[in-house]
Amino acid sequence: MRLPVPGHGASRGSALGRARVRLPHVLEVGEQRIEDVDAELDRLHAAIHVVRGEMRALRQRLHGVLAQDIGEFLDLHALLLDDPELLQGLDTLIRNERYSADYALRLQRDRIAGIFTGMDDAYLRSRIDDIDQVIGRIHAALHRREADAGGVAGEILVADNIAPTELLQLQAQGVMAVVTSGGSTLSHSAILARSLHLPLVVGAVQALSKINDGDVLVVDGGTGLVVREPDAADLRAHRARTREYARERKQLNRLRREPSRTLDGVDIKLWANAESREDVAEAHALGAAGVGLYRTEFLFLNSNVLPDEDAQFRAYRDLVLGMTGRTVTIRTLDVGADKADRTGLTLADEPNPALGVRGVRLSLLREPLFEAQLRAMVRASGYGPVRVLVPMVCCREEMVAVRALLARVIADLRREGHEVAESIPLGAMIEVPAAALALPGFIDLTDFLSIGTNDLVQYLLAVDRNNEQLGDLYTPLHPAVLQLLRSVIALAGRRGKPVAVCGEMAADPLFVPVLLALGLVEFSMHPGTLLEVRRAIRDCELGALRARAPALLRARDRGEIQRWLVAVAGQGRRLPAQ
Amino acid sequence: MIERELDVTNRLGLHARASARLVQVLSGFRCSATLSAKGREVNAKSIMGVMLLAAGPGTTVLLRVDGEDEAAAAAAVTELFERKFDEGS
Numbered sequence: 001m002r003l004p005v006p007g008h009g010a011s012r013g014s015a016l017g018r019a020r021v022r023l024p025h026v027l028e029v030g031e032q033r034i035e036d037v038d039a040e041l042d043r044l045h046a047a048i049h050v051v052r053g054e055m056r057a058l059r060q061r062l063h064g065v066l067a068q069d070i071g072e073f074l075d076l077h078a079l080l081l082d083d084p085e086l087l088q089g090l091d092t093l094i095r096n097e098r099y100s101a102d103y104a105l106r107l108q109r110d111r112i113a114g115i116f117t118g119m120d121d122a123y124l125r126s127r128i129d130d131i132d133q134v135i136g137r138i139h140a141a142l143h144r145r146e147a148d149a150g151g152v153a154g155e156i157l158v159a160d161n162i163a164p165t166e167l168l169q170l171q172a173q174g175v176m177a178v179v180t181s182g183g184s185t186l187s188h189s190a191i192l193a194r195s196l197h198l199p200l201v202v203g204a205v206q207a208l209s210k211i212n213d214g215d216v217l218v219v220d221g222g223t224g225l226v227v228r229e230p231d232a233a234d235l236r237a238h239r240a241r242t243r244e245y246a247r248e249r250k251q252l253n254r255l256r257r258e259p260s261r262t263l264d265g266v267d268i269k270l271w272a273n274a275e276s277r278e279d280v281a282e283a284h285a286l287g288a289a290g291v292g293l294y295r296t297e298f299l300f301l302n303s304n305v306l307p308d309e310d311a312q313f314r315a316y317r318d319l320v321l322g323m324t325g326r327t328v329t330i331r332t333l334d335v336g337a338d339k340a341d342r343t344g345l346t347l348a349d350e351p352n353p354a355l356g357v358r359g360v361r362l363s364l365l366r367e368p369l370f371e372a373q374l375r376a377m378v379r380a381s382g383y384g385p386v387r388v389l390v391p392m393v394c395c396r397e398e399m400v401a402v403r404a405l406l407a408r409v410i411a412d413l414r415r416e417g418h419e420v421a422e423s424i425p426l427g428a429m430i431e432v433p434a435a436a437l438a439l440p441g442f443i444d445l446t447d448f449l450s451i452g453t454n455d456l457v458q459y460l461l462a463v464d465r466n467n468e469q470l471g472d473l474y475t476p477l478h479p480a481v482l483q484l485l486r487s488v489i490a491l492a493g494r495r496g497k498p499v500a501v502c503g504e505m506a507a508d509p510l511f512v513p514v515l516l517a518l519g520l521v522e523f524s525m526h527p528g529t530l531l532e533v534r535r536a537i538r539d540c541e542l543g544a545l546r547a548r549a550p551a552l553l554r555a556r557d558r559g560e561i562q563r564w565l566v567a568v569a570g571q572g573r574r575l576p577a578q
Numbered sequence: 579m580i581e582r583e584l585d586v587t588n589r590l591g592l593h594a595r596a597s598a599r600l601v602q603v604l605s606g607f608r609c610s611a612t613l614s615a616k617g618r619e620v621n622a623k624s625i626m627g628v629m630l631l632a633a634g635p636g637t638t639v640l641l642r643v644d645g646e647d648e649a650a651a652a653a654a655v656t657e658l659f660e661r662k663f664d665e666g667s
C-alpha cells in the first residue's frame with residue numbers, strides 16, 4: 001500500500017528503486033546459533049574479503065582534500081581488518097560456541113570495547129570507534145552477500161545515518177539514492193552528497209520502521225519526500241522530475257560559456273581547485289578565472305622519495321601552461337604528522353596532528369625542503385602568472401619569514417639567469433582562527449588571501465567534521481563563522497587585497513547567497529561544482545543580499561540563519577525549481 | 579625461544595602509530611611473537627593486541643619470539659625500540 005515517508009531534501013535528484021535497509025547497528029544482534037560451522041566461517045571470511053577489496057578500491061578513488069581527510073582512517077582500518085586477534089577471536093566463537101557470524105562479531109566487539117573503556121588513556125579509549133567501524137563494515141558485507149552479490153547497485157539505501165566516507169563508497173557501487181532517519185541538510189555528509197550529485201533525504205524519522213528490504217521506493221532529494229509502494233501518480237511525478245532534472249543539467253551545461261554575473265550585473269570571480277591534468281583541462285573549459293588552489297601535497301603523497309626542485313618545477317610549469325595565461329595559485333606543502341607516513345618525510349609522531357607541525361610550520365622547520373619548493377614555483381612563473389599561497393599561517397612572524405625567503409629565492413634565481421615573473425603575489429590561507437583575528441597586524445605582508453573554510457570551521461568550532469557522532473555540529477552556518485568571515489572579507493576589501501573562499505562552503509550553491517551577502521566576490525571550488533555555483537550566482541541580486549547582511553549577522557542560531565536563507569530566496573534570489 | 583626486555587622510551591609510548599610500526603616490522607617474520615607488561619601478554623603481531631597493552635613511556639615490556647627466524651626478529655624489534663619507532667628523526 002502507498003505510504004508517504006516525509007523527510008528533508010538534502011541533495012537534489014529523483015530516484016526510483018528497491019530499498020536496501022541497513023539496520024542501525026551490529027550491537028543489536030541477538031544470540032544466534034548455527035549448524036554448519038564451516039559454512040558460517042566461509043560466510044564470514046567472504047565478507048571480510050569483500051570489505052578488504054572495498055577499502056582498497058576506496059583508497060584508490062580518493063583524491064583531493066578527501067584523500068587527506070579520510071585516507072588515514074582507512075589505513076588504520078585496513079590494519080585492523082587483518083588483525084589476527086580480531087580474526088582468530090571470531091573463528092573461535094563460531095567454531096567452539098556455534099554462534100552465527102553476526103553474533104560472534106557482536107561478542108568480539110563487546111569484549112574489545114570492555115577492555116578499551118577500562119583504559120586510562122582517552123586517546124586509546126576513543127579507538128573503539130575505529131573498531132566499531134571495521135566491525136560494522138564486516139556486518140554490512142555479511143548481509144550484502146545474502147541479499148545480492150552486486151552490492152547496492154541500482155538500489156536505494158535506507159539507514160539511520162551515513163558517514164562521509166560511506167557516501168563515496170556507495171556512489172562508487174552505483175547506489176541510486178540514500179535515505180536516512182537521522183542527519184541534517186547541513187551536515188558534512190549532506191554537503192558531500194550535493195557535490196557528488198547523489199540524491200539524499202535526511203531526517204525521514206519513520207524510514208526504518210516503515211520501510212523493509214526490497215520495498216519499491218520513489219525518492220525526491222529536492223522536497224525530501226519518500227514514497228513506499230508508489231502509485232501511478234507518484235511514478236508520473238518521478239518521470240516528470242527526472243525530465244526536469246535532466247533539463248536542468250542541460251541548461252547547466254549551457255552556462256559553460258556564460259559569465260558568473262549576478263542579476264544586478266556584478267561579475268563574480270570563480271577560480272578552480274585543481275590538481276590533476278583532467279581538473280585543469282576542465283577548469284579551463286568552464287571558463288574559470290584561473291586555478292585558485294593547487295595543492296602540492298599530491299606530489300609528495302604515496303611516494304617514498306621527496307620530489308626535488310626539478311620534479312616540482314616540471315609539475316608547476318605544466319600546470320601554468322595548461323591554464324594558458326590565466327593565474328595559477330600554488331599552495332606550499334600542507335602535510336602534518338598524520339600524513340607524513342605516506343611521504344618521504346620523517347616527522348615525529350604527535351598526539352594531536354591537527355594542532356601540530358603542519359603547513360607553514362613544517363616548511364619553516366625544514367628550510368631546504370621549503371626553499372626547493374619555492375624555487376620550483378618561482379621558476380614556473382617564467383611561463384605564466386603564478387601566485388604563492390601559504391597554508392596554516394597563524395601569526396605575523398611566519399609571514400615575515402616566508403616573505404624574506406621568497407625574496408631571497410627570487411633574487412637567487414634571477415642571478416642564476418632564470419626567467420622570473422615581474423611580480424609573484426604571496427598570499428596567506430586564513431584557516432586558523434587566530435590568523436583571522438590577528439589579520440589587521442599582518443595583512444600588509446600579504447598580496448591576497450584565501451579562506452580555507454573546512455579547517456577554519458573545524459578549528460573555530462572545535463568540531464572534527466568527520467566525527468559522525470557530532471552529527472551536524474560541524475556547519476559553516478554558525479554565527480561565529482559568519483562574523484569571522486565578514487570581518488576578514490571586510491578588512492581585505494578596505495585594504496584592497498583580493499580574498500577568495502576555497503573550502504567546500506564555496507562549492508555549495510546553498511551557501512552562495514550567504515557568502516555574497518558577506519561581501520565575497522571570489523570563490524574557488526572543484527570544477528565539478530563550478531557550473532552549479534555559477535547558476536546560483538546568476539540567480540542572486542548582489543545589492544539586495546548585501547542590504548540584508550546585517551540581518552544575517554544578527555542571527556543567533558542556525559534556525560535564524562536558515563530563516564534568513566528562506567527569506568532571501570524570495571527576494572534577492574530566485575528559488576531553484578522544485 | 580628468545581626473551582628480551584625492552585624499554586618503551588619514545589615520547590608517546592605504544593600508541594597507534596608505534597603499534598602499527600611494530601606490527602608491520604614483525605609481519606615480515608615467521609616466528610610467533612608476544613609482548614607482556616603489567617601482567618598481560620598479547621600477540622605482538624596484532625595491532626589491537628599491542629594497543630590493548632597500553633604501554634606508556636617508561637614501561638618495560640617483555641618480548642618473546644619463537645620460531646626459525648626468532649633471532650633476526652628480536653634484533654629488528656630491539657632496533658625499532660632503540661630508534662624510538664622513528665619518532666623525532
